Amino acid sequence: MEETQQMTEQGIEQAEKSVTYIGFWKRVLSSIIDSLLLMLVTLPILFAIYGIEYFTSEQPIQGWADGVVNYVLPIAIVIFFWLRFAATPGKMVWRGVIVDARTLGPMSGMQCALRYIGYIISTVPLCLGFIWIAFDDKKQGWHDKIARTVVIERDE
Template identity: 50%
Template sequence: MNEPQYAGFWLRFGATIIDSVIFGLILMVPLALIYGESYWIDETMVHGVWDVLLSYVVPFIATLWFWRRFLGTPGKMLLRLRVVDARTGEPLPLGQCVLRYIGYFVSALPLCLGFLWVAFDSRKQGWHDKIGGSVVIVEPREPVRFEGRG
């Protein structure tokens, strides 16, 4: 059987796009229903309690839950990626998940350089991975076998 490999930048970027669409659709509908059109055109940073819950708290809890339960968010699961401990290959403990999530903000601050780092790092780790002690791997596929061939 093939060994897992580190997931590269473009594969991880694709997973992020999928996650953004899924989470965006799920969370935009309630926000639109609660706050109406003003939510999208108003320059107010925070519109209320529901805005904080649906824009910050729910994504935080959901992301940690997906990492703990499925070793990845929906986009990563669709692309056969797994977020695991960088030393052991085991699922991340909750504390590491929290650190990795906080690391997203660190990765994003300097022009998303922490995310782009994945493209250049030997273990394909972004800054959030380094902060959280994680790596993202691609689960190997089962080799194709044909009956008439040896």
């Protein structure tokens, strides 16, 4: 039993040595790509529901549909991409995938939820949780640390 666990741990250590972590600037560009793509989805929906007035109004939230389209829909889309493809389209540009930090295997639904909640935590203090990626050995942001995930380059 102990020998098997040692072999597994050695296999994980060996796999980690051959991993290429996706760094800060590629992840920044990935976020920009993802944000633009989400806008291509949400803005036409909001225009169809509220008309041009939506974009000229000073009210922060126009109604229940505004909340659903701007908050619930993006969360659903992002988590869908994480579960289905292990990456968002922006990360796919760099052949990046989000995996469990320990096993380098697929992340669970719980990890996806924790990672998304971690986005909020990473954002609140001046985006320090995202800036952390630039200085971390495994290029993990706070959201990655919370969910125990890493973003790596997928093997061809």
